[in-house]
Amino acid sequence: MNKKFVKENKSLVKEFISALISSIVTGKLSKNLEKTLMSKPETKKDIQDLRKLRNSMKTRLDRMKKEDPKRYAILTRNFK
Helix, strand or coil, X not given: CCHHHHHHHHHHHHHHHHHHHHHHHXXXXXXXXXXXXXXXXXXXXXXXXHHHHXXXXXXXXXXXXXXXXXXHXXXXXXXX
């Protein structure tokens, strides 16, 4: 395969995978695809771990918003 073609499509693959992972974590995935992914024990455990991580990050950000609003503003501004 042409190296130029592969190099140009790497960003598309990364974007697709990142969109897929973010939709899995946020729960905005189609039901059929979610059932297919959840049927395998390895992916089911990984998905559950990602969702737990997302929830813990959300609680930490909520706590930070109350305790240190300036730092929270900096984080939300820089990491959207």
